[in-house]
Amino acid sequence: MIANRNQKTYTASDVVSYYAQLRQLQPAEATILRRFKPEWPQIKLLDIGVGGGRTTQHFAPLVSEYVGIDYSADMIAACKRRFPSTSQMHFQVCDVRDLSQFADNTFDFILFSFNGIDYISHEERLKALQEISRVGKSGGYFFFSTHSLQGMIREFKLQNKFSFNPLKTYVNLVMLAILRLANRSLTLAQLQQLDHAIIKDESHNFRLKTYYINPADQLKQLAENFYDIQIYSWSTGLEIKNQLELDANVEMWLYYLCTIK
Numbered sequence: 001m002i003a004n005r006n007q008k009t010y011t012a013s014d015v016v017s018y019y020a021q022l023r024q025l026q027p028a029e030a031t032i033l034r035r036f037k038p039e040w041p042q043i044k045l046l047d048i049g050v051g052g053g054r055t056t057q058h059f060a061p062l063v064s065e066y067v068g069i070d071y072s073a074d075m076i077a078a079c080k081r082r083f084p085s086t087s088q089m090h091f092q093v094c095d096v097r098d099l100s101q102f103a104d105n106t107f108d109f110i111l112f113s114f115n116g117i118d119y120i121s122h123e124e125r126l127k128a129l130q131e132i133s134r135v136g137k138s139g140g141y142f143f144f145s146t147h148s149l150q151g152m153i154r155e156f157k158l159q160n161k162f163s164f165n166p167l168k169t170y171v172n173l174v175m176l177a178i179l180r181l182a183n184r185s186l187t188l189a190q191l192q193q194l195d196h197a198i199i200k201d202e203s204h205n206f207r208l209k210t211y212y213i214n215p216a217d218q219l220k221q222l223a224e225n226f227y228d229i230q231i232y233s234w235s236t237g238l239e240i241k242n243q244l245e246l247d248a249n250v251e252m253w254l255y256y257l258c259t260i261k
């Protein structure tokens, strides 16, 4: 099962230490932090897949209540070492596939940052989206990022690997060979036909199985539980405002701001 394999990686000590030392917000997260500035003091926030607490230091001091959850007990232990719990902020081990400990309509804002939603199967993802909308208040927000299949298709193409710098070309070709080898059952032609795919990418040395989805299919997938969906470039933090811009985007992941139905 993909989630069990990934959970092992997310409890490995080198991976936990890596997330525990991250500090900076990604540009799209910084955009959202600024956008909701007047509202944060009234917001009860659930930070799913909180990892080592990178987002905690930025969001927790602003909101009325902050709950950080992760299915990796080691990540939660790292958060607790980094941020002593208070009455307003706490952390707990919890899997997004089972949010039954939270009542309906509990949170105003739900964050699942840095692609944490990409480490479960397709069926589990659909269930998680339903659960997220259940524990979120109607009219509240879900903000998350997910890997883009458009971005991965670009990585799979040989013609994108050549540069004027021979050393760079060499490194690119070696990385492409490793990527193709790690995903022997997938061809470029197949990827171009799929809505989503599970891919072993280079993060944490190919130890994760990661869900990639085309942005257009992500929008369809969200439509059952969310509306007014806005897409943000992870790297510039700017909103992607039209279809042309979205079709041309080959970033490896994108952020989605959704209103909960």
Ligand SMILES: C[S@@+](CC[C@H](N)C(=O)[O-])C[C@H]1O[C@@H](n2cnc3c(N)ncnc32)[C@H](O)[C@@H]1O
Residues within 6 Å of the ligand: 003, 010, 019, 022, 048, 049, 050, 051, 052, 053, 054, 055, 069, 070, 071, 072, 075, 094, 095, 096, 097, 112, 113, 114, 115, 116, 117, 119, 120
């Ligand atoms: C890429 S890391 C991001 C960590 C942190 N949000 C950050 O931005 O630094 C993904 C996190 O999601 C967590 N995660 C993955 N699947 C999960 C699940 N089913 N339930 C809860 N957490 C999960 C992992 O343990 C990991 O800490």
